[in-house]
Amino acid sequence: MSVSRTREALVQAGVDLLEETGSTEVGLREIARRAGVSHGAPRRWFPTHKALLGAIADVGLRDLARTLAEADGDTPDITGWARAYIEFAWARPAMFALIFRHDLLEGSGAGLRSVSKPLFDRLVGRVRIARADPDPLITATALWVGVHGIAVLSTTGALALAAPGVNIDELIRRVVRDTLG
Secondary structure, eight states: OOHHHHHHHHHHHHHHHHHHHOOSOOOHHHHHHHHTSOTTHHHHHOSSHHHHHHHHHHHHHHHHHHHHHHHHTTTTOHHHHHHHHHHHHHHOHHHHHHHTOHHHHTTOOSOTHHHHHHHHHHHHHHHHHHSOOSOHHHHHHHHHHHHHHHHHHHHTTHHHHHSTTOOHHHHHHHHHHHHHO
16 A cells, blocks of 8 residues: 555544544554554554544544535525534534544644634634624634534534424524624
């Protein structure tokens, strides 16, 4: 297997393992086994377990970026953006959890900020278009916190326990409306 193919196989095996098990506790040996390489191979391509987790998170973050770009289109549809964000969390809860686990990813060397910062900057821009706001950064942050909260609470089952039968679409509309004013 070539260098890039081995690296790609390890990352893909890690993505698959994460999504199958639902746990961010993905082991190097199991990733190597699934990738069809020796148990020592991951250390040749990733100096630390954190570096491999960063590469796995990079895949998920780029997938989230594509999902949001598709939902966003050419118009500032913040409700559509919010819905797509939450649906990504529902479809890929373990990946969603990993990409926000700064405690696991800090120092991974994956450069995740280069992917995540433009996503947030785009939201700030969409808020700027949607309303005259002296501080769109604060409004975008409040919006993200609300939408992220719905995503986390719904993927963990806490939302259904606290508010059984709540209409998610109405909740999204309310968060967007109340945040944008």
